[in-house]
Amino acid sequence: MDERYDVLVVGGGAAGLSGALALSRARRRVLVVDAGAPRNAPAGQVHNYLGREGTPPAELLAIGREEVTGYGAELVPGEVVAAERADGGFRVELADGRSVHARRLLVTTGLTDELPDLPGVREQWGSGVLHCPYCHGWEVRDRAIGILGGPFGVHASLLWRQWSADVTLFRHTGPELTGEEGEQLAARGVRVVEGEVAGLESDAGRLTGVRLASGEIVARDAVVVAPRFTANSAVLRSLGLEPVDMEMFGSVIGSYVPSEPTGATAVPGVWVAGNVTTLNAQVITSAAAGLNAAGQLNADLISEDTRLAVAAFSGSDDAVAAAGRPR
Incomplete structure (x- = not known):
């Protein structure tokens, strides 16, 4: 040295x-x-x-x-x-x-x-929580995918739609959807869930769903975030x-x-x-x-x-x- x-x-x-x-x-x-x-x-x-x-x-x-x-x-x-x-x-x-x-x-x-500060995100990072479809899209193809909303929620939803027909956008803290964005998501079959996300649910280390602040749990196999x-x-x-x-x-x-x-x-x-x-x-x-x-x-x-x-x-x-x- x-x-x-x-x-x-x-x-x-x-x-x-x-x-x-x-x-x-x-x-x-x-x-x-x-x-x-x-x-x-x-x-x-x-x-x-x-x-x-x-x-x-x-x-x-x-x-x-x-x-x-x-x-x-x-x-x-x-x-x-x-x-x-x-x-x-x-x-x-x-x-x-x-x-x-x-x-x-x-x-x-x-x-x-730098990941979103939500319970379960860091624990699932790299397995159930993803960010790049070119890195992980094939591995979750045709699975139930959730998009954690934010400024890029609509973009991410339309992007990940290429790998699965079951994509849900959790608008969370993202901006209100414009009429054009709503039409695009509807045309591509992307479901939009309103309400704040409180955390992620898992079982035996495997991601199982997204928990809303209301207590409702929406079953998902993978969640996409924007670090x-x-x-x-x-x-x-x-x-x-x-x-x-x-x-x-x-x-x-x-x-x-x-x-x-x-x-x-x-x-x-x-x-x-x-x-x-x-x-x-x-x-x-x-x-x-x-x-x-x-x-x-x-x-x-x-x-x-x-x-x-x-x-x-x-x-x-x-x-x-x-x-x-x-x-």
Whole structure:
């Protein structure tokens, strides 16, 4: 941990491990620091990942770690809390007091799903409580699905209707439906339930229904919620990179750290990839972003290596001798 690395990767999820794999294959000295709290840990399987469809998240990460260390990268558990410029690169502080120096940073810290504060939601998160139809829609196809209303209730209802004909929108705290929205939901066979939702019901760990404040329980096999997606940005904030809000349909859905398509941030030498900068990125998307950022980052290091080599060469005896040689 006291040694110098070419690249420190903060976060060992799909984006971080993918970037570390590319960089270690490029013969860079790479250290991955991972807090060990992957966002998709509650999910049973990873989906839409070509060649790895249905793989449990922990298994996918284990495979990735083995591949990365096989090319010489180092992985250590820990939480990065701050970073600062030092000695031509960055000094990074860990929560346990350790520090490490790296020439470049690739931050892939992901995001936190801030769930609705209702009894039963957190307990069922990733199994009976869902948010992404492309991640979980197939698994609950043709089942009884409930949509917990809010600013995106109508949108979510029409979206999830693709996977099941039994969709119920619990308007809950959502806005009054417009005439057009009501017509759309009716035309698609989506039932609308008025009244405040008090919590979720379950039996032996399986979701069974939605409990209204009135006491009525509406049987449902799955409930869809809209979390707030908050970028895990502490280390980036310490470098002056502030997250910004992202809006959808006029409402804030979360925060992200802006970057160029390459993953480069406004701070030279710092790249980002995955959910910390792209809120809707799935696992395969994050892995691709990690690879993309790694390639750009390595090119930046090559430019610096070349500049330093030229500066050293220009002052050497070899440079003087080469100047007198015919071209």
